[in-house]
Amino acid sequence: MNQQASTETRDTSAEPGAEQLGLFLYEMMLIRRFEEKSGEMYTRGKIHGFLHLYTGQEACAVGAINALEDRDKIVTHYRDHGHALARGLDPNRVMAELFGTMNGVSGGRGGSMHLYDVSKGFLGGYAIVAAHLPLAVGLGLAANMKKDGSVAMCIFGDGSVGEGEFHEALNLAVLWKTPVVFFCENNLYGMGVAFAQSLSTQIARLAEAYNMPAVTVNGMDVLDVHRATKKAVEHCRSGNGPYFIEAMTYRYRGHSMSDPELYRLKAEIEEYRKRDAIDHLKAYMQERGWLDEQRLHEISERVEHTVEEAVRFAENDPQPPISSLFNHITREPANG
Numbered sequence: 001m002n003q004q005a006s007t008e009t010r011d012t013s014a015e016p017g018a019e020q021l022g023l024f025l026y027e028m029m030l031i032r033r034f035e036e037k038s039g040e041m042y043t044r045g046k047i048h049g050f051l052h053l054y055t056g057q058e059a060c061a062v063g064a065i066n067a068l069e070d071r072d073k074i075v076t077h078y079r080d081h082g083h084a085l086a087r088g089l090d091p092n093r094v095m096a097e098l099f100g101t102m103n104g105v106s107g108g109r110g111g112s113m114h115l116y117d118v119s120k121g122f123l124g125g126y127a128i129v130a131a132h133l134p135l136a137v138g139l140g141l142a143a144n145m146k147k148d149g150s151v152a153m154c155i156f157g158d159g160s161v162g163e164g165e166f167h168e169a170l171n172l173a174v175l176w177k178t179p180v181v182f183f184c185e186n187n188l189y190g191m192g193v194a195f196a197q198s199l200s201t202q203i204a205r206l207a208e209a210y211n212m213p214a215v216t217v218n219g220m221d222v223l224d225v226h227r228a229t230k231k232a233v234e235h236c237r238s239g240n241g242p243y244f245i246e247a248m249t250y251r252y253r254g255h256s257m258s259d260p261e262l263y264r265l266k267a268e269i270e271e272y273r274k275r276d277a278i279d280h281l282k283a284y285m286q287e288r289g290w291l292d293e294q295r296l297h298e299i300s301e302r303v304e305h306t307v308e309e310a311v312r313f314a315e316n317d318p319q320p321p322i323s324s325l326f327n328h329i330t331r332e333p334a335n336g
């Protein structure tokens with residue numbers, strides 16, 4: 001396993017330049033603001049049900065998803081807002097889905113955990129831990145059978161490793177040589193148990209046990225994530241089978257909105273906030289003269305406008321009618 005991805009000898013001319021990093025910064029700031037706003041809307045009673053915020057993990061979504069092409073597919077877990085936004089789903093319709101209204105990306109029927117947009121190859125957030133890993137293997141198998149050159153990205157949390165599907169999916173993906181990038185967001189906690197108290201080894205080493213190339217990256221550094229994911233995607237697209245990335249990251253907020261967070265110290269959160277991925281990227285760009293006050297101001301304004309517009313859209317979007325309650329539950333018989 002290569003834990004030194006950031007210090008590998010590499011061709012720096014292929015690194016993202018000023019323009020691409022400006023886009024990464026915009027997306028990361030958009031996700032951060034969108035999540036803050038979602039939290040606010042939840043406490044105001046506009047969003048019901050479960051809400052898992054992605055704050056702190058932005059570099060993972062942006063670095064990984066920007067390594068994909070349009071023809072590629074994504075399946076992810078329930079902490080999915082950041083992934084949807086990084087994939088270019090309409091923020092208005094994502095917010096509407098959180099509000100449960102008609103023009104939400106899933107018609108208001110899925111909510112926060114089940115964002116979906118087939119036109120973007122975004123095949124869903126999944127609420128059941130690890131249930132989507134076998135689906136990714138199926139997507140990879142389909143890509144091989146259709147020979148369409150697509151790659152499936154499967155994003156999941158560290159909690160998945162305790163599930164049988166994790167092991168079944170990794171094993172089959174290798175045996176069937178499916179083009180799947182397994183992207184694990186190791187934020188150090190499941191719901192309330194520290195990862196260190198539940199697994200005796202590193203997650204990437206489990207992938208190695210299944211004969212899958214695996215790398216551990218700094219999930220608080222968008223460049224590190226992007227670099228590793230590009231390599232992984234290339235590996236998969238070239239017919240070499242799956243690839244595993246473990247991104248070490250941290251969530252700043254509780255597991256969901258009703259988490260008293262008794263399992264960690266506030267000082268630990270503060271410590272990770274000092275390594276904030278957005279601050280890190282800003283500093284990187286400033287050092288190179290790629291980000292001045294004016295540009296940062298423009299990006300912030302655009303973020304603010306997009307999020308305000310998303311809330312306005314969702315607030316004015318109607319609830320699905322009661323008559324649609326049973327739609328999409330059973331299929332209409334073919335002959336009426």
Ligand SMILES: Cc1ncc(C[n+]2csc(CCOP(=O)(O)OP(=O)(O)O)c2C)c(N)n1
Nearest residue numbers: 079127128129157158159160187189190191
């Ligand atoms: C099969 C299954 N068991 C339990 C749960 C309840 N549950 C929801 S989230 C979660 C923790 C998952 O943690 P992790 O995969 O690390 O993701 P994170 O929330 O840290 O992003 C659990 C146990 C579930 N949704 N599915």
Ligand SMILES: [Mg+2]
Nearest residue numbers: 157158189190
């Ligand atoms: Mg976790």
